[in-house]
Amino acid sequence: xxxxxEDFKRKIQKVLFRTIKRATTQAPDEIVKxxxxxxxxxxxxxAKAQLxxxxxxxxxxxxxxxPICQDTGILNFFIEIGSEFPIITNxxxxxxxxxxxxxxxxxxxxxxxxPLTNKNPESNLGINVPPIYTDIIDNxxxxxxxILPKGGGAENISKLFMLNPADGxxxxxxxxxxxxxxxxxxxxxxxxxxxxxxxxxxxxxxLAKKALLRPINLRHQREDVANLELLLLDKINALKIGPMGLxxxxxxxxxxxxxxxxxxxxxxxxxxxQCYSHRYAYFKMNEKGEIIDEG
Amino acid sequence: MRVNIDLPVKEKELRELHLGDIIYxxxxxxxxxxQAHKKIIQLNEKGNLPNSLKNLEGxxxxxxxxxxxxxxxxxxxISGGPTTSQRMNSFENxxxxxxxxxxxxxxxxxxSLNTKNYRVIYLSxxxxxxxxxxxxxxxxxxxxLKTLGxxxxxxxxxxxxxxxxxxxxxxxxxxxxxxx
Numbered sequence: 001x002x003x004x005x006e007d008f009k010r011k012i013q014k015v016l017f018r019t020i021k022r023a024t025t026q027a028p029d030e031i032v033k034x035x036x037x038x039x040x041x042x043x044x045x046x047a048k049a050q051l052x053x054x055x056x057x058x059x060x061x062x063x064x065x066x067p068i069c070q071d072t073g074i075l076n077f078f079i080e081i082g083s084e085f086p087i088i089t090n091x092x093x094x095x096x097x098x099x100x101x102x103x104x105x106x107x108x109x110x111x112x113x114x115p116l117t118n119k120n121p122e123s124n125l126g127i128n129v130p131p132i133y134t135d136i137i138d139n140x141x142x143x144x145x146x147i148l149p150k151g152g153g154a155e156n157i158s159k160l161f162m163l164n165p166a167d168g169x170x171x172x173x174x175x176x177x178x179x180x181x182x183x184x185x186x187x188x189x190x191x192x193x194x195x196x197x198x199x200x201x202x203x204x205x206x207l208a209k210k211a212l213l214r215p216i217n218l219r220h221q222r223e224d225v226a227n228l229e230l231l232l233l234d235k236i237n238a239l240k241i242g243p244m245g246l247x248x249x250x251x252x253x254x255x256x257x258x259x260x261x262x263x264x265x266x267x268x269x270x271x272x273x274q275c276y277s278h279r280y281a282y283f284k285m286n287e288k289g290e291i292i293d294e295g
Numbered sequence: 296m297r298v299n300i301d302l303p304v305k306e307k308e309l310r311e312l313h314l315g316d317i318i319y320x321x322x323x324x325x326x327x328x329x330q331a332h333k334k335i336i337q338l339n340e341k342g343n344l345p346n347s348l349k350n351l352e353g354x355x356x357x358x359x360x361x362x363x364x365x366x367x368x369x370x371x372x373i374s375g376g377p378t379t380s381q382r383m384n385s386f387e388n389x390x391x392x393x394x395x396x397x398x399x400x401x402x403x404x405x406x407s408l409n410t411k412n413y414r415v416i417y418l419s420x421x422x423x424x425x426x427x428x429x430x431x432x433x434x435x436x437x438x439x440l441k442t443l444g445x446x447x448x449x450x451x452x453x454x455x456x457x458x459x460x461x462x463x464x465x466x467x468x469x470x471x472x473x474x475x
Contacts, residue, residue, distance in 0.1 A: 061426030
């Protein structure tokens with residue numbers, strides 16, 4: 001490997017570690033603000049006690065640089081690499097080494113378990129993990145890596161619906177509301193929903209997951225999709241599940257929908273549920289290896 | 296109403312609690328997730344239950360898989376909020392009979408929990424609040440079943456001002472939606 005690519009590799013490893021740490025020990029400002037709004041909207045003492053502890057916990061975690069939730073999840077990596085970025089190899093190796101270091105030193109909970117033997121290598125590595133989603137961006141010279149630690153409680157509520165195209169658009173809302181109602185406090189509400197409509201089984205789930213990375217209160221650019229997001233948000237909050245399922249006005253912080261064209265015979269809907277402790281962090285590097293953005 | 300309770304809890308104190316009360320616990324509790332629950336039942340059937348698990352009458356099971364830092368036999372509690380209690384549904388009533396604990400601490404409630412006549416009380420702790428719990432765990436006293444891994448092992452925790460805990464299932468009444 002050339003000296004230049006060794007140099008890039010080292011720089012990426014360093015900033016990646018910092019990003020994993022931020023993604024597991026700090027809640028984004030938009031989530032803190034959103035929970036503060038919820039706190040103001042609640043009257044019940046129980047709902048308020050939940051939201052107050054959530055906010056106190058965010059502050060304590062950030063201050064002491066420890067994971068705000070013990071479930072540091074499966075670390076999902078979203079790589080967006082510009083077609084003009086100088087190196088495109090070795091990402092798997094860079095990520096694996098950084099995940100092992102982060103697991104030992106932050107520390108993170110070891111969350112990779114062999115599904116047949118139940119063995120946990122205590123490293124967060126193993127067969128097909130961590131998940132890495134890569135997109136190549138045309139005419140761009142930057143590298144952006146976003147990390148989404150996805151906890152088990154909320155992920156267990158995620159679902160795929162393969163609906164009949166004739167009634168898909170009508171039935172899908174009902175299916176989503178039913179799932180959220182049944183889940184109650186399990187996904188740690190107030191939740192955030194990512195929904196993918198269209199594509200195929202794989203694509204709608206991927207879109208649903210990526211939809212979670214859109215900032216709270218930022219609507220889809222298409223008006224009909226934006227209206228559907230707001231309609232679902234209202235319907236879920238009307239369930240009165242409340243913070244941690246103990247009743248209250250805030251059950252959902254936001255709903256984000258992404259679309260893909262569907263097959264004429266299929267109407268796939270992917271639902272990815274995220275807890276209130278919606279942690280994610282990213283960095284952006286230019287073609288010279290300089291960090292141009294972090295958050 | 297805010298209530299402070301020292302563990303092991305007395306029968307009289309249990310009967311003074313009401314649905315929706317906010318309480319704080321002090322004393323010794325254990326963590327246990329599904330793998331530990333399964334193992335407790337197996338060990339008890341074979342008559343091999345460790346002595347440390349025979350002295351928990353009036354104490355609490357905390358549904359939690361914490362992050363623990365291990366330094367040459369010393370343990371440091373890093374982060375540990377509650378996990379989803381429903382995963383323990385099929386084991387809990389039997390484990391309560393074996394350990395004689397009086398509180399279950401977790402999140403989301405338990406559909407099959409038998410709370411009749413104050414047999415046990417379910418306390419909800421805010422999910423995701425792992426970091427702040429570090430402040431409330433004074434000491435890791437012991438660990439059992441460590442072969443299950445850090446997350447699934449049984450950790451004996453000395454806790455102080457542990458809460459706010461919401462009394463959410465008591466004497467056959469529940470704050471959770473009945474059809475959950």
